[in-house]
Amino acid sequence: MSMLKNLRNPGLWLWMAIVLAVGLWPVITQRASTREEIFTVLLSVVLASSLNILLGYTGYVSFGHIVFFGLGGYVGLFLITAYGWSLWPAMLAGGISSAFLALLLGQAILRLRGAYFALATIGINEAMRAFINNFEPFGGPTGISLNFSVYNDYGGAANALWMLYGVMLALALLNILLSYVVKSSKFGLGLLAIREDEDAAEVMGVVTPRAKTWAYVLSAFLPGVVGVLFFFKNGNIEPPQAFRLHMSIEMLVMVMLGGYGTILGPVLGAAGYQRLRGLLLTSDLFKNIQLTVAGVLLLVIILFIPAGFVGWLRNRFPKLRRFLP
Amino acid sequence: MDILAFLVDGLLIGFVYGIAAMGLTLIWGVMNVINLSHGAIIALGMFGIYLLFSLFGVNPYIGVVLVALAGLITGMLIYAIAIHRVIDAPHLSTLLATFAVNMIIIGLGTSAFSTSPRNVDVALGSIEMGPVAFPATRAVAAVASVLVTGALYYFLYRTTLGKYIRAVTDNRAAAELMGIPSARILALSFGLGTMLAAIAGGLIATFFPFTILSGATYELKSFVICVLGGVGNPVGALVGGLILGSLEGVIPAFMPTSWVPVLEFILFVVILLVRPTGLLGRKK
Numbered sequence: 001m002s003m004l005k006n007l008r009n010p011g012l013w014l015w016m017a018i019v020l021a022v023g024l025w026p027v028i029t030q031r032a033s034t035r036e037e038i039f040t041v042l043l044s045v046v047l048a049s050s051l052n053i054l055l056g057y058t059g060y061v062s063f064g065h066i067v068f069f070g071l072g073g074y075v076g077l078f079l080i081t082a083y084g085w086s087l088w089p090a091m092l093a094g095g096i097s098s099a100f101l102a103l104l105l106g107q108a109i110l111r112l113r114g115a116y117f118a119l120a121t122i123g124i125n126e127a128m129r130a131f132i133n134n135f136e137p138f139g140g141p142t143g144i145s146l147n148f149s150v151y152n153d154y155g156g157a158a159n160a161l162w163m164l165y166g167v168m169l170a171l172a173l174l175n176i177l178l179s180y181v182v183k184s185s186k187f188g189l190g191l192l193a194i195r196e197d198e199d200a201a202e203v204m205g206v207v208t209p210r211a212k213t214w215a216y217v218l219s220a221f222l223p224g225v226v227g228v229l230f231f232f233k234n235g236n237i238e239p240p241q242a243f244r245l246h247m248s249i250e251m252l253v254m255v256m257l258g259g260y261g262t263i264l265g266p267v268l269g270a271a272g273y274q275r276l277r278g279l280l281l282t283s284d285l286f287k288n289i290q291l292t293v294a295g296v297l298l299l300v301i302i303l304f305i306p307a308g309f310v311g312w313l314r315n316r317f318p319k320l321r322r323f324l325p
Numbered sequence: 326m327d328i329l330a331f332l333v334d335g336l337l338i339g340f341v342y343g344i345a346a347m348g349l350t351l352i353w354g355v356m357n358v359i360n361l362s363h364g365a366i367i368a369l370g371m372f373g374i375y376l377l378f379s380l381f382g383v384n385p386y387i388g389v390v391l392v393a394l395a396g397l398i399t400g401m402l403i404y405a406i407a408i409h410r411v412i413d414a415p416h417l418s419t420l421l422a423t424f425a426v427n428m429i430i431i432g433l434g435t436s437a438f439s440t441s442p443r444n445v446d447v448a449l450g451s452i453e454m455g456p457v458a459f460p461a462t463r464a465v466a467a468v469a470s471v472l473v474t475g476a477l478y479y480f481l482y483r484t485t486l487g488k489y490i491r492a493v494t495d496n497r498a499a500a501e502l503m504g505i506p507s508a509r510i511l512a513l514s515f516g517l518g519t520m521l522a523a524i525a526g527g528l529i530a531t532f533f534p535f536t537i538l539s540g541a542t543y544e545l546k547s548f549v550i551c552v553l554g555g556v557g558n559p560v561g562a563l564v565g566g567l568i569l570g571s572l573e574g575v576i577p578a579f580m581p582t583s584w585v586p587v588l589e590f591i592l593f594v595v596i597l598l599v600r601p602t603g604l605l606g607r608k609k
Contacts, residue, residue: 118420200497
């Protein structure tokens with residue numbers, strides 16, 4: 001019952017409606033270029049919101065979170081090419097394998113605190129990339145390529161793109177809802193307690209190893225699912241694009257930009273970051289130093305607005321908190 | 326016979342890895358900051374040597390000294406601008422602040438130098454010792470690394486400033502109460518850490534080709550070595566570097582080279598789990 005009551009938050013539904021409206025915009029205008037732009041934003045929303053469940057709620061910094069995106073993508077594409085699976089069960093299998101990896105890893109590395117955990121996640125991502133580079137069933141360094149005819153089952157490539165876009169929009173909305181449900185549950189309160197003081201949380205009865213592991217598993221599942229979706233759309237997967245550490249850090253930047261630990265933060269952070277990146281890439285002045293501008297922006301946020309955009313708004317205008325979940 | 330040659334080769338490179346890791350471990354040990362701009366500084370060290378050599382004809386080994394000085398100053402500036410404000414904030418802040426510095430440097434570097442490979446041609450021939458022959462540049466780099474380690478050790482354990490650094494490492498609050506200007510000592514330590522990174526980059530540039538992005542590889546290796554040798558332990562970093570270097574030398578004799586990083590990172594994670602204070606680190 002309490003969960004249903006929790007769902008009566010006007011801010012949550014307002015923002016879900018806004019995301020839905022933005023997501024439907026390219027469908028109404030039927031513009032493929034807008035669709036591709038928003039697809040990238042929605043992908044970022046899913047990755048950043050998922051990371052936020054671990055980073056924002058428990059305070060554990062996963063620097064190698066992209067490992068779940070890459071592994072999911074690999075498992076999905078492998079099942080599609082080697083066993084002729086359809087996309088839907090493959091997406092589920094990708095998500096489950098990532099969640100399972102998180103479950104195994106969680107038992108081990110979540111014992112590490114602070115920076116040691118962050119380093120271990122980098123190590124795991126690099127080990128996974130190097131391993132898959134040598135793993136013949138997944139194609140080694142050349143990876144896995146889809147045959148173009150695979151899109152025929154989905155009404156041809158052009159239709160498939162629209163369909164994949166729709167699925168991505170649904171997943172992004174699902175992820176926002178999931179973030180909210182987790183945060184407002186008793187489990188979520190336990191996670192927030194871990195973030196503030198893990199030892200105190202343990203004393204107060206939070207079974208911290210279990211709570212942390214489940215947060216890790218939850219934050220790994222959807223990246224695995226969208227990994228399959230993304231690489232299915234892409235048509236092929238190779239180790240360097242699947243386990244790109246840089247992308248992992250971009251996820252962190254989005255969460256920090258928007259405000260970690262909030263529902264809305266990663267969403268606005270993802271949209272803002274991708275929009276800014278697009279602007280910089282198309283500007284003659286900044287095209288070449290796009291990375292530098294992003295770095296300066298990140299530094300300014302870390303130094304002066306550590307709570308991020310949404311966190312800052314919440315602190316500045318406490319009355320608006322209901323509308324800034 | 327072959328394996329001996331591989332081993333010597335790996336060990337010589339290991340000395341330089343050790344210097345790179347020493348920079349990382351010093352900063353980590355003194356102020357509990359993991360410097361994610363480490364790789365970018367290594368790359369700057371490489372390009373420093375390259376530019377001095379190709380534009381002004383400066384001998385690469387004199388270049389290393391100049392680059393070291395520049396590294397010291399750059400590091401102190403980075404500390405003042407990017408780190409000092411968040412030094413007491415949670416880990417995420419310092420990790421991301423140093424990563425932001427990394428993005429700034431790599432962004433500027435990429436637009437200035439593109440990502441095409443460069444190399445500094447140092448022709449010193451090769452040295453033959455009994456059955457093994459190796460390039461003299463690597464031997465010089467190894468000797469330089471030992472000298473740098475010795476100098477750092479002397480500085481930390483035999484000078485007043487070094488004593489201050491060790492005091493701040495042990496207990497910053499107490500050190501401040503004793504009148505040690507901790508902010509300046511932290512800036513100096515960060516500068517020393519980046520100086521070591523720049524030296525390592527410069528030395529690596531004398532025997533391997535490089536791009537502006539090459540630093541990332543050595544940064545990852547430095548993490549592995551830090552964890553091997555124990556955080557905050559300069560001699561441990563050197564020993565860790567030798568272990569990693571010899572592993573890199575010997576493993577390819579038994580399996581394809583592409584397996585080396587797999588083993589390295591598995592070793593890294595396992596040591597983090599089993600003994601996070603490092604193989605040679607003191608117990609907490």
